[in-house]
Amino acid sequence: MGSREEKSAVESQSFAGQAVATRDAYGAALAELGKRNEKIVVLDADLSGSTKTAKFAKAFPDRFFNMGISEQDMMGTAGGLSLAGKIPFASTFAIFETGRAWEQIRQTICYSRLNVKLVATHAGITVGEDGASHQALEDVSLMRVLPEIVVIVPSDGFETKQVIDTVADYEGPVYVRLGRAKVPAVMPADYKFRIGKAYKFHIGRDVNIIANGIMVSAALQAREMLSKEGIDAGVVNMSTVKPLDAETLLEAAKNAKLIVTAEEHSIIGGLGGAVAEFLSEYHPIPVKRIGTRDTFGGSGKPDELLKLYGLTAEDIVKTVIEFMRK
Amino acid sequence: MATVTQSRDIEFLKEQARTVRIEILKMLAQAGSGHTGGSLSAADIVTALYFYKMRHRPDDPKWPERDRFILSKGHAAPLLYTVLALTGYFDKSLLGTLRRTGSPLQGHPSSKMLQGIEVSTGSLGQGLSIANGMALGLRLDDSPARVYCLLGDGEIQEGQVWEAAMTAGHYALDNLCAIVDLNSLQIDGRCEDVMKIDPVAEKWKAFNWHIFEIDGHNMEEIVNTLDEAEKIKGKPSVILAKTIKGKGVSIFEGKVEYHGLAPTKEELEIALKELGGNGK
Numbered sequence: 245m246g247s248r249e250e251k252s253a254v255e256s257q258s259f260a261g262q263a264v265a266t267r268d269a270y271g272a273a274l275a276e277l278g279k280r281n282e283k284i285v286v287l288d289a290d291l292s293g294s295t296k297t298a299k300f301a302k303a304f305p306d307r308f309f310n311m312g313i314s315e316q317d318m319m320g321t322a323g324g325l326s327l328a329g330k331i332p333f334a335s336t337f338a339i340f341e342t343g344r345a346w347e348q349i350r351q352t353i354c355y356s357r358l359n360v361k362l363v364a365t366h367a368g369i370t371v372g373e374d375g376a377s378h379q380a381l382e383d384v385s386l387m388r389v390l391p392e393i394v395v396i397v398p399s400d401g402f403e404t405k406q407v408i409d410t411v412a413d414y415e416g417p418v419y420v421r422l423g424r425a426k427v428p429a430v431m432p433a434d435y436k437f438r439i440g441k442a443y444k445f446h447i448g449r450d451v452n453i454i455a456n457g458i459m460v461s462a463a464l465q466a467r468e469m470l471s472k473e474g475i476d477a478g479v480v481n482m483s484t485v486k487p488l489d490a491e492t493l494l495e496a497a498k499n500a501k502l503i504v505t506a507e508e509h510s511i512i513g514g515l516g517g518a519v520a521e522f523l524s525e526y527h528p529i530p531v532k533r534i535g536t537r538d539t540f541g542g543s544g545k546p547d548e549l550l551k552l553y554g555l556t557a558e559d560i561v562k563t564v565i566e567f568m569r570k
Numbered sequence: 571m572a573t574v575t576q577s578r579d580i581e582f583l584k585e586q587a588r589t590v591r592i593e594i595l596k597m598l599a600q601a602g603s604g605h606t607g608g609s610l611s612a613a614d615i616v617t618a619l620y621f622y623k624m625r626h627r628p629d630d631p632k633w634p635e636r637d638r639f640i641l642s643k644g645h646a647a648p649l650l651y652t653v654l655a656l657t658g659y660f661d662k663s664l665l666g667t668l669r670r671t672g673s674p675l676q677g678h679p680s681s682k683m684l685q686g687i688e689v690s691t692g693s694l695g696q697g698l699s700i701a702n703g704m705a706l707g708l709r710l711d712d713s714p715a716r717v718y719c720l721l722g723d724g725e726i727q728e729g730q731v732w733e734a735a736m737t738a739g740h741y742a743l744d745n746l747c748a749i750v751d752l753n754s755l756q757i758d759g760r761c762e763d764v765m766k767i768d769p770v771a772e773k774w775k776a777f778n779w780h781i782f783e784i785d786g787h788n789m790e791e792i793v794n795t796l797d798e799a800e801k802i803k804g805k806p807s808v809i810l811a812k813t814i815k816g817k818g819v820s821i822f823e824g825k826v827e828y829h830g831l832a833p834t835k836e837e838l839e840i841a842l843k844e845l846g847g848n849g850k
Contacts, residue, residue, distance in 0.1 A: 285710070309706065309741075317699045317733035324703020327689060329634075330710070332703075348730070351693040352700060356681045358689075 259401035260433045266422040267365040269401035271296025273408035274333060278304045281412065287322050287334040289315050294424075295335040295365045315340045319348035319360070326359040331412055337371075338364035338380035338421060342387055353417050354392045361411050362387075363420040367397075368508035369536065369553055370425040370458060370546040379541035385513025387419040388486050394418045394439055395486040397507070397515070399460035400429050403483060406437035414439060423458060423508075425546045430460045431481070442489035444496075448478030451564050452496035452503055454519055456483050459506035459534070465557035470564055477564065485515050488522055497527045502567050504532045506560055508550075511535035532563050575657075576622055583789050586656070587617040588845055591818045593652040593665060595841050598832040601668040604677070607815040607828040609649040611753040612720060614787050615811055616646075619718055620653040623796045628658035631685045635715050638688050638704050642697020643722035643751065644678040645830075650687070651675050659686035695728025697721065698748060702737050705746040705806075716800065719748045724756030727765050732777070738806040739778030747799045748779075748808040751786065753815035755826045771810055779808045786811030819844055 256276055259269050278284045278300050285307045292298040292310065301308035309325075311318040315336055322332040335341070341364035342349070353360045364383065371379045387395050396411070396418065398404040404422060411418040435443060442454075445464065455463040463479045470477040480496055482489060497503055503523060505516035516533030523529055536553050550556050577583070590613050598604045616639075620626070624637040641650050648668060655662045660674075667673035674683040678692025688704075691697050701719035708715050725731065738746055750770065758764045767773075771781050780802045784791045792811070799807040815829070816822030819841040822833075833841055 285707070306710065311737060312733075312740075314730075314733035314737070316696075316730045317702075317737055320696050320699020320730070320734065321703035321706065321737060323689065324700040324705070325707045326703070327638075327700070328704045328707020328711070328713075330707045347693060348696060348699070351691075352689065352696050356690040 257405070259405050261429045262401055263426055263428050264401035265424060265426045266398055266401060266404040267296045267424060269404040270363060270365065270408055270422055271299040273405045275299040275303050277408065277412055278307065281331065283329065283331045284412065285309065285325050285330045285332050287311055287318050287332055289313055289318050289336040289340065291336050297333070297335050315345040316348045319345045320352050322360045323352040323356070323358045331359060331361070333361045333363050335363050335365065337378060338367035338383045339378060342380065342383040342419070346386055350390055354390045357392045357416055359415055359417070361418050361420065363408070363422065365422045366424045367421045368423055368457070369541040369549045369555070370423055370508065372425065372546045372549065373543050375543035376540040381510045381536045381541060382513070383421060384485055384507070384509050384515065385517065388513065388518060392417055393486065394484065396439070396484050397421045397456040398483050399457055399481050400427055400431055402429060403431050403435065403437055407483070410437055410439060421457065427458050428461050430464060437483070440484045440487045440489055442484070442492040443481040444492060445479040445481070447496055447499050449476040450500055450502070450568065451475065452478040452480060452500045453506055453560060454480045454482045454493065454496065454503060454515065455506040456481060456485065456515055457508050459508055459555065462555065462557045462560060463506050466560035466564070469557060469561045473565065475564060475568060482515060485518055488518055490522065493519065493522060494527055497523055497529045502530050502532065502564065504534060504560060504563060506534040508555055509535050511537055530567065532567060534560055534563060578622055578793060580789050580793065583618055583621055583793065586621045587614045587789065590617050590649070590652050590656065592842060592845050593656065594648045595819070595833055595838055597648055597652070597665045597668045599835060599838040600666055602832055603669060604648055604832045605645040605830055606822055606832060607755065607825070608643060608722060608751065608753065609646045610817045610819065610822065611786070611813040611815045612646055612751045613649055613817065614789055615749055615751065615792055616649050616653055616720065618789065618792045618796060620657050622793060624718065628686070631659060635713060637715050638701070638717045640688055640697040640701045640717070640719040641679060641691055642719055643694065643725050644691030647675070647677065647679050650679060654686040660684070694722070694725045695730040698731055698734035699737070701746055701748070702734055702741070702743060705743040706741060709743070709745055715745070717746045719746070721748060721750050723750055723752045723754065723761055723767060723770070724764070726750060726767055726770070735774065735777040735779065742804050743806045744803050746806045748806065750808060750810050751813050752810055753813045755815045755824070755829065757829050759826055774808045774810070778805055780805050782807065782809045784809060784811050786813035787817055
């Protein structure tokens, strides 16, 4: 059992305005949640130090289950715990969570609509030096195709904290995609996360950038840069990829000439895929997708990789200007 | 609260198992497709669970203290549907809708569509992990409930089964009892030809399980073993039940082709005659 001192050492942190890795916000949020809600249990596959579930494990050892390096078994076990009335959070790196255990998530968790929270860290190329094998660029796509599941890609620590609190109270399977590297704070202090509700920083007249995760920050920088060129660019944080916020997406599309999507993920099947699918059916308008282009990642420093794979504010700006001048 | 008619009387249980086999064959023949062999091989074991061992309330399927049953070999769905109907989870007439469009009796069990099904199964190798999670959760709550999980022998070729076996051993889940239906056959032929699983007992032993090896058609042995398994503390139990695929009907026994074939009308008649059922 965690001692009283350990439990009270779990402090409440909102992370508003704080630059922090989303995985760190998760670790803190989870430990705090554990204090409030006895039903919360946590599973990890030998990566608790990296996913930050170790913080919960230390405070609530009875409610933490290390499954060893066996992601498929972890998903089934999480499903069983939910059937026994618990609220399991199952964590590992995004590629192993969604790739290695995809069929378990489909068959056991989604088909039976079990109340399991899949919270993965180390998504995208900002994993950095570990390289392609550890950089999930397909996870949103893999999860989004499954019935019953909610897919969320928070943009900063403040939003992550709210996402974790929210999904704990939501009944049903949820995938939350988090990162390894520290990210700037982007969401305003009065922001309130709701599943399926996008946040409009601004709706532009020329272009609207629909972004999530670390690309919200890049989109906001691009907006500044574009305004100097006389281009009115809006920015929407579409943190919930499934269900998409159709209303906000239509508003963004109806008010501008171009939609740009921006995500730290393949342009196939993720946010860009979801937006393009939706708009081509309900409001056809040109769409440009910023993301990795049908390729694996690689080793390197996160900032260098973002440049190499075309995931910077400059890449967004270039894409918009090229379209505008056509 | 009404509970199912349960008894430890061996003759009673044998009679129930005979009825279960008759109902399985009738529903399969009516559906025109489905898994005959593996439903019949496990019929005695699952009858013993539902008509004797498990504490459950058909009129209160979500009773928190109920014992849980996970059919990891989900293709034996006709067997599960039959015991659920006969113990009163739903009306027996529903059995005639097996595999029909819109029926809650899906080809493989769907927990969202039918009460009494704890979790959807059908993709092999996943049930034991789920059973582990249930056992861990129940133990956290100091629940007296036990968890039973039925696997096929071909199924233990799935790697996830051994991940789960390791987990149950590691967490010393003595509120869990796995049962392996060792009928020696799988779709493509004999397990030993398709992919050798032997030695089975040594494998489970090596993963820190308590082993029982029994004749899966000897009702007295099944019942005694289920009682013994409950007394094992500090480790999970596995009952390795030697069975005959298609057991109870000579034309199906040990025939690999009846893994996934339903009886024809003519075959059903022969079967009912052998089982002494008059089709009621």
